[in-house]
Amino acid sequence: MTQIEFVKCVEGCQKQVRRFLTALCCGDSMRADDIAQDAFIKAYLSCDSVRDEEKFVRWIHRIAYNTFISSQRVVKTSVPLDELYSIESGNRSDASFKYQELYAALDKLSEKERTAILLFYMEGYDIKEIAEITDSTIDAVKQLLKRGREHLKHILR
Amino acid sequence: MNDDKLKKLFADYEPDIQSDAMFMARLERSLRAVEFIKEKKTAAKRRNRVAMAVACAVGFVAGGLFFSVMPYITQWLSSHDLASISPAFQSGQVAEILTYCLGCVSTMALTLASYDMALGLVGCTNVHSR
Numbered sequence: 001m002t003q004i005e006f007v008k009c010v011e012g013c014q015k016q017v018r019r020f021l022t023a024l025c026c027g028d029s030m031r032a033d034d035i036a037q038d039a040f041i042k043a044y045l046s047c048d049s050v051r052d053e054e055k056f057v058r059w060i061h062r063i064a065y066n067t068f069i070s071s072q073r074v075v076k077t078s079v080p081l082d083e084l085y086s087i088e089s090g091n092r093s094d095a096s097f098k099y100q101e102l103y104a105a106l107d108k109l110s111e112k113e114r115t116a117i118l119l120f121y122m123e124g125y126d127i128k129e130i131a132e133i134t135d136s137t138i139d140a141v142k143q144l145l146k147r148g149r150e151h152l153k154h155i156l157r
Numbered sequence: 158m159n160d161d162k163l164k165k166l167f168a169d170y171e172p173d174i175q176s177d178a179m180f181m182a183r184l185e186r187s188l189r190a191v192e193f194i195k196e197k198k199t200a201a202k203r204r205n206r207v208a209m210a211v212a213c214a215v216g217f218v219a220g221g222l223f224f225s226v227m228p229y230i231t232q233w234l235s236s237h238d239l240a241s242i243s244p245a246f247q248s249g250q251v252a253e254i255l256t257y258c259l260g261c262v263s264t265m266a267l268t269l270a271s272y273d274m275a276l277g278l279v280g281c282t283n284v285h286s287r
Contacts, residue, residue, distance in 0.1 A: 003188055010184065015177060022172040029174045036180070041187055099172065121167040152163060 001047045010040055013057045016123070017064050023118050024068055024111075027103035035071055039064040061123065062133045065115055072111060105155040113148035116141055212275035219271035230263050 001009075014036065021032035021039075043063050050056050106114050115134055119125045125133065131141045174180075 003192065007181070007185060007188070011177075011181060014180060014184075015174075018174055018180070019170065019172060022174055023167075023170065027172065029172060033175055033180060037184055037187060040184055041191060044188055044191060099170065102166065102170070118167070121164055122170060149160070149163065153159075156163075156166075 001050070003044075006044055006047050009053060009056050010043075010060075012053070013060060014040070016057070017060055020061065020118055020123055021064055021068060023102075023106060023122060024065075024114060026107045027099060031071070035067050036064065038071075039067040042067065058125070058129060058133060061119065061125075062135075065133055068115075069111065101156065105152055108155055109148050109151055112136075113144050113151065116144040117148040117152065120145055208278065212278045215278055216271050216275040219274050220268070223267035223271060226267070227260075227264070231260060 017039070018029075018032055018036050021035050022029045025032045025035070039060065043060055050059050106117075109117065112134065116130055119130045119133060120127075127138055127141050127145070130136075130145075131138045134141065136144075
């Protein structure tokens with residue numbers, strides 16, 4: 001895959017990947033963009049093996065998830081999201097506070113639960129595909145989805 | 158909250174993120190940098206391969222030349238009155254051992270000289286390429 005072909009493929013899916021990563025980073029869009037950049041560079045360095053565009057998006061999601069997990073080991077959020085949640089916004093419709101409740105709820109989930117929930121509900125992947133992306137078994141994904149769903153429903157009541 | 162509400166919540170999710178154009182511009186800059194580094198690495202690999210081939214050839218030629226000089230060195234050693242250099246050469250067996258040692262030392266010196274020449278060539282190629 002040439003650089004031009006790769007850029008074309010990325011243009012088609014970058015928004016979707018960044019949206020997924022922003023939710024995965026509980027609203028930290030700057031960090032999500034940094035992870036997305038790293039993930040796309042990693043993908044570019046080994047993109048010769050992927051031809052199919054549909055597989056490309058799933059493959060990018062897998063790389064993005066792995067890059068997120070690697071970055072999690074290094075970066076620790078300096079301010080807990082609970083504290084951020086307590087900050088009052090002057091205007092409740094302010095875009096940055098729009099999903100405050102959702103981010104706080106997502107932050108309560110484990111990384112694996114959060115990933116499974118986002119890939120299932122936001123990206124529309126089926127359980128088998130999620131298992132491939134997260135390198136888990138189908139049963140493990142089912143468990144993660146079940147637990148994540150219960151947690152979310154409980155928090156977002 | 159039921160399953161449908163969860164689905165709707167994530168379907169409507171549109172976070173406030175940096176513009177696509179800015180993101181793609183940053184990515185394309187990084188990709189160009191990656192390409193630049195890849196090209197540099199490929200060129201360095203190619204240069205090193207050539208340098209190694211040249212050094213190998215030079216080492217082989219120098220080794221061959223020095224090897225052809227060896228009989229002359231042996232001849233020179235036997236033509237000289239070694240006993241006049243050291244009394245140790247007067248004893249037949251000791252003289253043989255010392256002559257053998259001299260031959261070994263000269264071979265080692267010649268091998269080292271050809272190795273140095275080859276190494277020097279590789280070093281010069283790398284310095285010039287920077």
